Amino acid sequence: MYGNKKAFILTLDAFLALVVVLIALGAASSYIARSENVMPNIQTARIGSDIVKLLENTNSFDTLDATAIKNDIDNIIPPNYGMRLNISWADSSLEKKGSFEIGDKLPDKKFISTGERFFVVIANSSLTHYGLAKYWIWLK
Amino acid sequence: MKTRRRANKRKKKAFFFTLSMFLLVTAVLSLAVVIFHYTSEEKIERTVEISSLDRLYDLSSSVENSLLQIFNLYSDVNATITQNPDNTTNVSITERIIRKEDWGEEFEEEVKNFETFVESQNENVKLDIEVITNKELPLTILPHNITYSRDWATGHPTLHVTPETINFNSYSIIVDSGDVKIDKVSSQFGAAGSFYFGVRAIDAYGSDITAKKLVDPADSHQVQVFFVGGNKVKITLDNNKLEIWTNSETPITVITTIDNLEKSNERVRIGYLKGAINVTFPNLGVSRIGSILID
Numbered sequence: 001m002y003g004n005k006k007a008f009i010l011t012l013d014a015f016l017a018l019v020v021v022l023i024a025l026g027a028a029s030s031y032i033a034r035s036e037n038v039m040p041n042i043q044t045a046r047i048g049s050d051i052v053k054l055l056e057n058t059n060s061f062d063t064l065d066a067t068a069i070k071n072d073i074d075n076i077i078p079p080n081y082g083m084r085l086n087i088s089w090a091d092s093s094l095e096k097k098g099s100f101e102i103g104d105k106l107p108d109k110k111f112i113s114t115g116e117r118f119f120v121v122i123a124n125s126s127l128t129h130y131g132l133a134k135y136w137i138w139l140k
Numbered sequence: 141m142k143t144r145r146r147a148n149k150r151k152k153k154a155f156f157f158t159l160s161m162f163l164l165v166t167a168v169l170s171l172a173v174v175i176f177h178y179t180s181e182e183k184i185e186r187t188v189e190i191s192s193l194d195r196l197y198d199l200s201s202s203v204e205n206s207l208l209q210i211f212n213l214y215s216d217v218n219a220t221i222t223q224n225p226d227n228t229t230n231v232s233i234t235e236r237i238i239r240k241e242d243w244g245e246e247f248e249e250e251v252k253n254f255e256t257f258v259e260s261q262n263e264n265v266k267l268d269i270e271v272i273t274n275k276e277l278p279l280t281i282l283p284h285n286i287t288y289s290r291d292w293a294t295g296h297p298t299l300h301v302t303p304e305t306i307n308f309n310s311y312s313i314i315v316d317s318g319d320v321k322i323d324k325v326s327s328q329f330g331a332a333g334s335f336y337f338g339v340r341a342i343d344a345y346g347s348d349i350t351a352k353k354l355v356d357p358a359d360s361h362q363v364q365v366f367f368v369g370g371n372k373v374k375i376t377l378d379n380n381k382l383e384i385w386t387n388s389e390t391p392i393t394v395i396t397t398i399d400n401l402e403k404s405n406e407r408v409r410i411g412y413l414k415g416a417i418n419v420t421f422p423n424l425g426v427s428r429i430g431s432i433l434i435d
Contacts, residue, residue: 022161024169031176038187045191049198056202088430090257092250117202118258118265120209127213127250130206130257 040139044081045113048137051076051083052117061131062121066090070102082107082140089131090120103136112138193422200419200430202263203258208432211253211412214247215277219410219434227403228308231281231410233288236382236391237297268416279434283406284308286398299394301382306357307402310336311382313363313375316393317343321368327351330359336399339375341364409433 051073055061060072064087077083084103090096106112114136121129186353211217215235222230255267278289286303301311322343329337340350351363360378371388386392401408410433417430 002194024165027169027173031173038183041187042190045194049194053198056205088261092253094253094256113191115198116262117198118206118261119202122209122213122255125213127210130254132257132261 034070041111041113044137044139045115047078047081048083048113048135049115050137051137052085052115052133055133056117056119061087061119062123062134064098064121064129064131066100066102073103080140082138084136086134088134089129089133091129092127094130106136107138107140110138112136149211160396167372188424189426192421192426193344196421196424196426196428199262199265199415200428201286203267203417203419204430204432205389206254207251207417208434210250211434214250217277217279217434221281221408221410224400225288226400226401229403230399231286231401231406231408232395232397233279233410234393234395235299236393237290237299237386237388238391239295239297239387239389247282255266264419264421266418268418277412278315279410281398281401282409282411282433283404284401284408288396293414296385296387299382299384299396299400301396301429303380303398306335306380308398308400309334310338310397310399311357311377312336312397312399313382313384314395315339315341315365315373315375316395317341317365317373317388318391318393319344320371320388320390320392321345322347322349323366323368325349325363325365327353327363329353329361331356333356333357333359337363337377339365341365341373 004080014134023121036114054076055069058072060069063069069085069087073083073085082104082105084101086099086101088097088099114134116132119131119133120127121131151340217232219235220232222232224230252269255269258267276289276291278287280287284304284307286301288299289300290297290299292298320343322341322345325339325340325341333354335355335357336352337355337357338350338352340348342348349365353361355361355377357377357380361376363375365373365375367388371386372385373386373388373392373394376383376385382396384394384396412432412434416432418427419430420427
């Protein structure tokens, strides 16, 4: 009778200890799950910046043509990233102005990195337009 | 009775041992959670900081790059830096000078329009237009702090080269007058020394005249290139400073070379517009004052 009681208490003790350990593990894993890994966000920002620099350096912006720039973006953007680009421009006398927006729709509840770069358009050794490229980039 | 008391004592001991272990584990766990919480918050703050600085640099460097393109297109100045085998450096600046009143107006207009466009698109970017459109176009050869500038008094352009110290061994100037025929070259050299001062004058008619001498750069020396018709280019070396002046109404190409600049730990660069570009993100608490390196 005494032996049975001791075994029961030992089992109960082990069970309670297991419950405490499980609660502790649960709390720890929920913290780890909640903490955001920030490295992909920095990577996203860098990729956006690189893409826009590349577009500028390959004179893609010089066309000021939405379709051509969209094609250039599609050729260089990694497939798991989404991007939206807004180009505002003015001619060198600042009389004519315009803007257009291309790319994917901005997602909800995702980290979106933004940035902007100014550029000038030169054709036949003469400055023809000033421009600003604003971009939004995110991991799909 | 004695055995019972001993058993009770053992039970108490076991209870306190279990309790103390439990408290210890709880304390360690709580500490781990607190540290983890603060670390993850700090990680997010660092990410925001890195992203803000990247964004600021991108914006500022794009303005610098655009201004550099405008400079290259409209300033008529071209600079090259050559590294010699003995690790000294030659710096050559080429430009076309001509007597005219409206020099630099196109450049000034383009820069002003660019400033208007930039500031209308992003209120965080401020350009110091007075520095940018300064007609003296002061270029600084870094890290030696040699200033190359010009003035345009009464329409006659004068190029100035002002070194902080003489840590190079020559000024070589090429005056290419193109279609303007050279009549003669006269020279007046002061005290002799070990510094090379040479002027080579060439035109499209086959003239190729060089006036050169090893001189003391602290003394005064002058070479004049006369053109048919009476106009001239006057090159003066006085107290280490070089001046090139013309009254020519036709563009004259002048290549000014500073030879064998002493080797330094830093790479030789040519800077322009020091501090003229200011980008500030007040909400992110970061700012950058930009300059342009033209080579």
